[in-house]
Amino acid sequence: MRIDVVSIFPSYFDGLTLSLLGRARENGLLDLHVHDLRDWTSDRHRTVDDTPYGGGAGMVMKPEPWGLALDELAGSSRPTIIFPSPAGEVFRQSTAREFAEHDHLIIGCGRYEGIDERVFEYAATLGEVRLVSLGDYVLNGGEVAAMAMIEAIGRLVPGVVGNPESLVEESHEDGLLEYGSYTKPSTWRDREVPGVLLSGNHAAIAAWRREQQIERTRARRPDLLSD
Numbered sequence: 001m002r003i004d005v006v007s008i009f010p011s012y013f014d015g016l017t018l019s020l021l022g023r024a025r026e027n028g029l030l031d032l033h034v035h036d037l038r039d040w041t042s043d044r045h046r047t048v049d050d051t052p053y054g055g056g057a058g059m060v061m062k063p064e065p066w067g068l069a070l071d072e073l074a075g076s077s078r079p080t081i082i083f084p085s086p087a088g089e090v091f092r093q094s095t096a097r098e099f100a101e102h103d104h105l106i107i108g109c110g111r112y113e114g115i116d117e118r119v120f121e122y123a124a125t126l127g128e129v130r131l132v133s134l135g136d137y138v139l140n141g142g143e144v145a146a147m148a149m150i151e152a153i154g155r156l157v158p159g160v161v162g163n164p165e166s167l168v169e170e171s172h173e174d175g176l177l178e179y180g181s182y183t184k185p186s187t188w189r190d191r192e193v194p195g196v197l198l199s200g201n202h203a204a205i206a207a208w209r210r211e212q213q214i215e216r217t218r219a220r221r222p223d224l225l226s227d
C-alpha cells in the first residue's frame, strides 16, 4: 500500500518511523511518503493561504498548490484522496478496513479555516474523494487526524501486526467494545483477576468475555447497540 500525505507541517509525521508502522515501512509493507505542500508554491514566501472571499475570520488554503500537488501525486493511479475534515463522514473501524483494501491513498491535511472548496471538486476528477472526520470536535489541522487514520489503516495491512488473531478481538471489530484484559500477578494491590480467567475453561472464558463486551458497550457506548 502506498500512502502520500500532504501537509505544511511534515515533521508531525516523524513519529511514524516508530513501532509497528516504522517496521512495516522498513519491510516495504507500507510505502509512506510525506510531502510539504509549500514545495508546490512558486512565490518567494511559499504562500499557501489567503483571505476568504465573502469576509470572515481566518485564512483559507489556496487552491493552486493543492492542484499541483494532487496532479503530481495522483498520476494515473486513480487514488482514494482523503481530506481530514470536521465536516466529513466519521472515521470508524469499518472505514479503516475499507481504506486498507486500497492500493494508493493520498491524505491532504488542511490548516487555518480549511482548503478552498474547489480543490475537493477538482480532486474528484483524479480519484475518489472522501472527507473524513475523526470526531465531533475541531482540531487545528488535519495532521493529527491523518496520523490516527494511518495507524488504524496501516495495522490492518496484512503482515503489519504480527499475530492477525489480535486484530479480530479488538473493540469495534464486531460492533462491541473489547472485554477487559488482565496479566500477572493474579493479585495486585488487593485486586484479584476474575476467577473465570484462571479456570482454564475456554467456553466459560469466552462466555464471560462476551458478557463483558455487551455490558460495557451498554454502559459506555449504548449508541453502538442501537445502530
Ligand code: SAM
Pocket: 083, 084, 085, 086, 087, 108, 109, 110, 111, 112, 113, 114, 115, 132, 133, 134, 135, 136, 137, 138, 139, 140, 141, 142, 143, 145
Ligand atoms: N473551518 C473548518 C470547519 O469548521 O469545518 C475547520 C477548520 S480546522 C481549524 C483546520 C483543519 O483541521 C481542517 O481543514 C481539517 O483538516 C482539520 N480538522 C479539524 N478538525 C478535524 C476533525 N474533527 N477531523 C478531521 N480533521 C479535522
